[in-house]
Amino acid sequence: MHYIDDTIAGIATPPGEGGISIIKISGVKSLELIKEIFVTKANKYLDELLDRHFYLGKVYDGAQLIDEVMMVVMLGPNTYTGEDVVEIHCHGGVIVTRKILDLVLKKGIRMADPGEFTKRAFLNGKIDLSQAEAIIDIITAKSDRGLNSAVKQLGGGLKEAINVIIEKIEKVLANLEAEIDFPEEDIETMSIDEIENLIDEAILNVEALIKEAEAGRISREGVNTVIVGKPNVGKSSLLNALARHERAIVTDIPGTTRDIIEESIQIKGVLFRINDTAGFRDTQDIVEKIGLEKSQELLLEADLVLFVIDDTQRLTEDDYRLIDKLAVIDKKLLVIINKIDLRRFHLRDEISKLLPSAKIIEISALEKTGINLVEEELVNMVFKGEVVQNQDYVITRTRHKNALINAKKHLQEGKKTIAAGFTGEFLSIDLKDAWMALGQITGDTIEKDIMDKIFSEFCIGK
Numbered sequence: 025m026h027y028i029d030d031t032i033a034g035i036a037t038p039p040g041e042g043g044i045s046i047i048k049i050s051g052v053k054s055l056e057l058i059k060e061i062f063v064t065k066a067n068k069y070l071d072e073l074l075d076r077h078f079y080l081g082k083v084y085d086g087a088q089l090i091d092e093v094m095m096v097v098m099l100g101p102n103t104y105t106g107e108d109v110v111e112i113h114c115h116g117g118v119i120v121t122r123k124i125l126d127l128v129l130k131k132g133i134r135m136a137d138p139g140e141f142t143k144r145a146f147l148n149g150k151i152d153l154s155q156a157e158a159i160i161d162i163i164t165a166k167s168d169r170g171l172n173s174a175v176k177q178l179g180g181g182l183k184e185a186i187n188v189i190i191e192k193i194e195k196v197l198a199n200l201e202a203e204i205d206f207p208e209e210d211i212e213t214m215s216i217d218e219i220e221n222l223i224d225e226a227i228l229n230v231e232a233l234i235k236e237a238e239a240g241r242i243s244r245e246g247v248n249t250v251i252v253g254k255p256n257v258g259k260s261s262l263l264n265a266l267a268r269h270e271r272a273i274v275t276d277i278p279g280t281t282r283d284i285i286e287e288s289i290q291i292k293g294v295l296f297r298i299n300d301t302a303g304f305r306d307t308q309d310i311v312e313k314i315g316l317e318k319s320q321e322l323l324l325e326a327d328l329v330l331f332v333i334d335d336t337q338r339l340t341e342d343d344y345r346l347i348d349k350l351a352v353i354d355k356k357l358l359v360i361i362n363k364i365d366l367r368r369f370h371l372r373d374e375i376s377k378l379l380p381s382a383k384i385i386e387i388s389a390l391e392k393t394g395i396n397l398v399e400e401e402l403v404n405m406v407f408k409g410e411v412v413q414n415q416d417y418v419i420t421r422t423r424h425k426n427a428l429i430n431a432k433k434h435l436q437e438g439k440k441t442i443a444a445g446f447t448g449e450f451l452s453i454d455l456k457d458a459w460m461a462l463g464q465i466t467g468d469t470i471e472k473d474i475m476d477k478i479f480s481e482f483c484i485g486k
């Protein structure tokens with residue numbers, strides 16, 4: 025176990041009033057430093073409590089009673105951090121929680137940094153880095169799918185997938201090293217074919233993971249969706265219909281929405297981050313212009329675009345310009361023909377000629393007809409054809425994807441080295457680089473500043 029000599033404390037529950045608050049303490053001196061602050065009904069002190077038993081008792085600051093609490097001592101190494109952990113479950117008030125934390129700090133325990141409990145779990149080998157990240161993702165999950173992927177990752181799904189690849193690389197490395205160290209000894213060595221096969225397998229494994237990365241990112245972060253269209257066609261009405269509440273202002277004045285309005289909506293377990301934008305038109309209005317510039321940026325970052333047109337009007341110059349734009353940006357596109365309750369122009373045929381690859385759905389945002397079709401299509405567009413519905417993904421972060429891309433590059437370089445007739449030390453270098461890249465995911469080869477950045481995403485007390 026990694027020896028860390030100071031002891032830390034933090035409030036594990038969210039700030040504010042609630043049923044209980046939990047103050048968590050971890051470190052070698054957890055018991056020793058605060059033993060006199062707590063006494064049970066039966067007059068037992070902290071260091072007399074049984075491991076993993078829950079006790080009712082009182083917390084005192086000297087002679088002054090602070091609160092009646094439940095207290096549990098969990099001795100390491102079989103704890104979250106791997107160290108001795110004490111939890112004080114006090115009444116969930118802001119003042120009482122703060123007072124108990126202050127008392128603990130006064131006894132010489134240090135305030136924990138964000139994520140420091142989990143960082144200790146990582147340093148003590150309780151979890152790898154991908155599992156630590158999974159814990160953040162469980163806490164911050166915004167959709168069922170995001171939660172599923174994170175829980176799977178916490179179970180070690182990603183770690184296992186990476187370790188399978190690492191083992192293949194290590195097998196070749198061990199062989200190469202034996203050859204380099206004892207060239208004249210008659211040891212069982214792999215043939216070049218065997219080595220190449222293993223590298224090929226490793227490349228295939230890495231590629232399979234990279235392929236899932238996009239769907240995994242979407243599971244975790246949600247689908248970045250943007251609604252575009254001319255003013256007054258019903259973009260904000262569509263957002264409201266999807267959100268099932270009046271999120272954006274709707275009026276019959278063209279140019280009602282000027283800024284970006286974002287709303288996160290869960291559809292069939294998938295999170296969509298939907299952005300409603302200012303209506304697209306040629307304008308001199310300075311505020312509207314800025315709004316339009318922002319929409320352009322959003323459009324480029326989007327995973328999916330909802331293009332709304334109004335069936336009560338003929339297509340105009342503004343529509344045509346937007347259509348030209350959408351035709352070139354090459355994004356997943358869903359065309360929504362709105363206001364079919366007042367249907368006049370039957371624009372479907374015209375649109376399908378202009379945007380032949382786009383899916384078209386007709387709705388009335390006002391009367392809420394066709395909204396379920398939009399929802400179904402949204403989920404389909406993201407997941408159909410690429411991956412199986414309801415699958416959980418192991419690669420959910422760009423950090424992981426980049427490490428895999430790097431690993432693949434080095435493995436391919438390894439193959440080139442072999443093709444050029446070199447093995448031995450040259451091949452070793454390529455494979456070690458690939459090994460280092462994969463270790464970034466599990467944390468085995470992570471640099472300290474990147475590690476610190478990952479843990480700083482956590483809340484205090486986790």
Ligand SMILES: Nc1nc2c(ncn2[C@@H]2O[C@H](COP(=O)(O)OP(=O)(O)OP(=O)(O)O)[C@@H](O)[C@H]2O)c(=O)[nH]1
Nearest residue numbers: 255256257258259260261279280281303388389390
């Ligand atoms: N009849 C009918 N009217 C609709 C429908 N959807 C929206 N409207 C009306 O169209 C007008 C404009 O709707 P908004 O949702 O504000 O349109 P927008 O595209 O967000 O407009 P801007 O923000 O100005 O770009 C409002 O008066 C809505 O009530 C529909 O399906 N049928």
Ligand SMILES: [Mg+2]
Nearest residue numbers: 259260280281
């Ligand atoms: Mg609007």
